[in-house]
Amino acid sequence: MKRVLVVEDEIKIARLVRDYLRQAGFEVLEAADGTAALTLARSEKPDMIVLDLGLPGMDGFDVTRALRATSSVPIIMLTARSEETDRIVGLELGADDYVTKPFSPKELVARIRAVLRRADATVGGGEMIRVGSVEIDIPKRRVTLEGREIELTATEFDLLLVLARQPGRIYTRAQLLDAVHGVSFESYERSVDAHIKNLRRKLEADPKRPELVVTVYGVGYKFSDA
DSSP, X not given: OOEEEEEOSOHHHHXXXXXXXXXXXXXXXXXXXXXXXXXXXXXXXXXXXXEESOOSSSOHHHHHHHHHXXXXXXXXXXXXXXXXXXXXXXXXXXXSEEEESSOOHHHHHHHHHHHHHHHHOOOSSOXXXXXXXXXXXXXXXXXXXXXXXXXXXXXXXXXXXXXXXXXXXXXXXXXHHHHHHOSOSOOOTHHHHHHHHHHHHHHOSSTTSOSSEEEETTTEEEEXXX
C-alpha cells in the first residue's frame, strides 16, 4: 500500500483529502505545519507528499527546499495562489506537479496516481541508454553523469528519458507534457521550462550555456546529438 503524507493546515481540506485517499487505497499520514511535515517525511519515508504552499511558519516553498536537499520523493503542491510565478517557483524548487485550490479531490487522486506510476515505471525499449557522458538505467530509474549518480525527481527523470531516447529530435513543450504526464488534465507548458531548468542545473557544467539539453528557439528542446 502506497503511503501519502498530506501537509495541510486547513482542517476541512485535510480531512477531505485524507478521506478520498483512503477510499482510493492509500495509507495517509498527516501534518499541519512544515516542521511536522519534515519530521514525518524523514522518519516515515512516504511514497508521495501532497504539500500545501500556504502553511504557517515554514511555508511549502521552504519545506520543498529542505526536502530536495536530501530526497527525491514525489511532491504535488496544493496552492490557492493563482500567480504564474508562484507555480513556476514551486516547480523549479523540485515539485512534480501542482493543483490549484479549489480543486476536485478526484483530480488530485488521479494526479497522485499518475506521478506514482511514473516514479514506479519500468519503461520498455531497452535496459540502458548511454548518450555521451550520460547513462540512464531505466529499470532502476538511475542516472549517472561521468560515473557520478545524479538525483532526479520522477518528472525530471521522465523528461530526460524522453529527450535522451532520440538525441537530436526536437520536442515542443506540448509534446513533452503529453509524453511525461500521461494524464489528460489541463497542463501548463511553462512547467516544462521549470523542469528543464532543474535538469540543466543538475547535468550541465554551465547551466547558462547548456550543451546536453538544448533549447531550439521558437520550437522547444532537444537532447544534444553532438
